[in-house]
Amino acid sequence: MERVFERTCQFRGLDFDVAASAGWYSATAGLLAGFAFVAVLLPLDHPERDDHDPATAEAAAVFVSAFFSLIILSISYAVLAGRIGVGEIQGVAAHEQMLAGSTFGLAVLLLIFGLHMVFGHDGASRHVFRSADRVVMNATAFLGPIVVLTQLFSNSLDLLRYRALSGGEKPSRCMAGVPLGVWLNLGITITAIVIISFFAVFRDRIPRREGSARFIAGIVLVATVVVVIWSAVVLPLLPARSVTSAAFETGALAVASALVVAFAGSAWASR
Numbered sequence: 001m002e003r004v005f006e007r008t009c010q011f012r013g014l015d016f017d018v019a020a021s022a023g024w025y026s027a028t029a030g031l032l033a034g035f036a037f038v039a040v041l042l043p044l045d046h047p048e049r050d051d052h053d054p055a056t057a058e059a060a061a062v063f064v065s066a067f068f069s070l071i072i073l074s075i076s077y078a079v080l081a082g083r084i085g086v087g088e089i090q091g092v093a094a095h096e097q098m099l100a101g102s103t104f105g106l107a108v109l110l111l112i113f114g115l116h117m118v119f120g121h122d123g124a125s126r127h128v129f130r131s132a133d134r135v136v137m138n139a140t141a142f143l144g145p146i147v148v149l150t151q152l153f154s155n156s157l158d159l160l161r162y163r164a165l166s167g168g169e170k171p172s173r174c175m176a177g178v179p180l181g182v183w184l185n186l187g188i189t190i191t192a193i194v195i196i197s198f199f200a201v202f203r204d205r206i207p208r209r210e211g212s213a214r215f216i217a218g219i220v221l222v223a224t225v226v227v228v229i230w231s232a233v234v235l236p237l238l239p240a241r242s243v244t245s246a247a248f249e250t251g252a253l254a255v256a257s258a259l260v261v262a263f264a265g266s267a268w269a270s271r
Helices: 018-040 054-081 088-121 130-166 180-201 212-237 246-269
Strands: none
Touching (some): 054 212, 212 246
């Protein structure tokens, strides 16, 4: 595997086309939104369900939140795919992709989490899907969040790549040939992974809380809306140099990682 950094702490500059990948993300988000919409209609196909069953209401809330989040992200990624150019626009696009990537990952996890609501609370077939439900829970609360965190770290490197190649920032301190900022971001990522792993190991000690599913759905939907407002309203008013700075990069990574950790913990609480 090719090293991203030279021994001298200089970035090698691996090319990555943010606009091209955003187009694929937009198509994927739109496709998944279609699945979420179909899942919302599932309770309508089961008239024998109890209308007052809280599990059914929570499942509907989860799928509706996933649907709206994915629709919003599909449009946002379509806009991001149009940010073609050189210079500052590349750095701003990398910043937007990092933020959108965090909410996209959470929206996908929320959609998968909806399967847990269906498998785990459908009394007629609960025993049939018991093994599948365990797989879904591990994917939603453990493996999936780790994948999201690693992708967030990878996106943070895109911002560092932009700063290095544009000459806007030169690493002042390095360790083992890698800029100190990368170690800081890696530390945030590893810390979040350790916490999520801790949740998975001690899942049985996490108290079950009614309404955790609605809380998760609210987190994802609100985070998606906040990211869109930030990208559409606030971001154009800020200097590109500030948006692509190391402070913004690390702060965004820390906040996004905290959201992923909160998602994982709440998912176990609703098991």
